[in-house]
Amino acid sequence: MKPIIHLENLRKQYSYYKKQPGLWGSIKGLFHREELFVDAVKGISFDIQPGEFVGFVGPNGAGKTTTLKMLSGILYPASGDVDVLGFKPFERKTAFQKQFALVMGQKNQLWWDLPPMESFLLNKAIYEIPDDLFKKNLEELSELLDIKDILNVQVRKLSLGQRMKCELVAALLHSPKVLFLDEPTIGLDVVSQNAIREFLKKYNQEKGATIILTSHYMQDIRRLCNRVIIIHHGELLYDGTYDALHTKYSDSKTLEFTAVEEIPESELLKFGTEIKIKNKTYSVEVPREKTAEITGKLLEKYTVDDIIIHERDIEEIIGEIFISKKMRD
Numbered sequence: 001m002k003p004i005i006h007l008e009n010l011r012k013q014y015s016y017y018k019k020q021p022g023l024w025g026s027i028k029g030l031f032h033r034e035e036l037f038v039d040a041v042k043g044i045s046f047d048i049q050p051g052e053f054v055g056f057v058g059p060n061g062a063g064k065t066t067t068l069k070m071l072s073g074i075l076y077p078a079s080g081d082v083d084v085l086g087f088k089p090f091e092r093k094t095a096f097q098k099q100f101a102l103v104m105g106q107k108n109q110l111w112w113d114l115p116p117m118e119s120f121l122l123n124k125a126i127y128e129i130p131d132d133l134f135k136k137n138l139e140e141l142s143e144l145l146d147i148k149d150i151l152n153v154q155v156r157k158l159s160l161g162q163r164m165k166c167e168l169v170a171a172l173l174h175s176p177k178v179l180f181l182d183e184p185t186i187g188l189d190v191v192s193q194n195a196i197r198e199f200l201k202k203y204n205q206e207k208g209a210t211i212i213l214t215s216h217y218m219q220d221i222r223r224l225c226n227r228v229i230i231i232h233h234g235e236l237l238y239d240g241t242y243d244a245l246h247t248k249y250s251d252s253k254t255l256e257f258t259a260v261e262e263i264p265e266s267e268l269l270k271f272g273t274e275i276k277i278k279n280k281t282y283s284v285e286v287p288r289e290k291t292a293e294i295t296g297k298l299l300e301k302y303t304v305d306d307i308i309i310h311e312r313d314i315e316e317i318i319g320e321i322f323i324s325k326k327m328r329d
């Protein structure tokens with residue numbers, strides 16, 4: 001099958017001017033400015049097939065947003081090839097604009113002083129969405145995201161989670177085939193994060209939309225993406241399944257629980273390693289494949305108030321892959 005997104009050796013460099021500190025520095029800067037460069041994306045290649053839901057992850061400053069901006073045509077690549085839906089995004093053809101959407105959790109695309117409905121109507125005009133499709137999509141999306149009651153409330157009065165849901169509706173009214181999501185769950189509480197996750201999962205499955213999602217929350221990636229692409233310092237570090245990533249780099253999980261009784265370290269060592277004890281909260285590292293079995297045993301033996309299973313942090317895993325790659329190079 002022909003990929004819907006194709007990147008080959010894509011690069012982007014930003015240039016900026018070094019600013020001297022203080023007022024005098026600013027004045028001097030008017031006459032002489034030192035130009036500096038940062039290589040944000042250093043030759044990334046990958047293909048994405050129609051209908052895939054791909055997690056695009058990496059630490060702060062890795063180049064994720066820059067890549068998504070090049071895929072959306074907001075930024076012009078320095079070199080390399082980029083093709084989305086058969087278009088060169090930077091040409092910004094109307095036919096291309098009508099088939100994709102970019103949602104940024106850190107940026108407001110809705111009109112702040114108006115109710116979301118007004119922004120939706122504006123998008124209807126911009127994307128030339130026919131009346132019946134607009135009505136159908138609005139009905140369906142606002143039902144799924146449970147925002148019917150707030151369609152006419154000024155955006156500035158909405159909570160962060162409500163606003164994010166409206167951002168998603170605004171982005172999806174024109175039925176885009178490709179969706180770029182840049183941290184859509186950032187700063188949301190667990191309930192809203194879950195609601196958005198469930199919605200995205202359904203949207204991908206039912207509409208067959210192709211989605212690239214960046215997130216610093218491992219849960220988002222784990223629940224939604226079969227495939228994970230990791231970048232670090234603008235370079236591709238990993239491209240493969242979520243499961244393979246975890247089996248290879250994270251063969252343990254941490255159980256953290258609170259129990260009514262005092263449990264000595266020697267007892268906990270029977271269950272796992274890396275024991276931590278603080279008041280009556282205990283933490284034990286256990287082999288990944290034995291998590292369920294050991295959790296069961298703990299619950300049987302002790303009066304457990306609360307138990308949380310921690311996955312290894314994506315940032316930790318990335319650090320490890322990065323180091324092992326550098327050692328190989």
Ligand SMILES: Nc1ncnc2c1ncn2[C@@H]1O[C@H](COP(=O)(O)OP(=O)(O)OP(=O)(O)O)[C@@H](O)[C@H]1O
Nearest residue numbers: 014015016038040059060061062063064065066067
């Ligand atoms: N407009 C700009 N001018 C100069 N440098 C920039 C600009 N935008 C981003 N950069 C730099 O490019 C690099 C990549 O930034 P980018 O925003 O793509 O990272 P990111 O992976 O999205 O990070 P985060 O997880 O923090 O959102 C960083 O070093 C950043 O400082």
Ligand SMILES: [Mg+2]
Nearest residue numbers: 064065066182
């Ligand atoms: Mg970013």
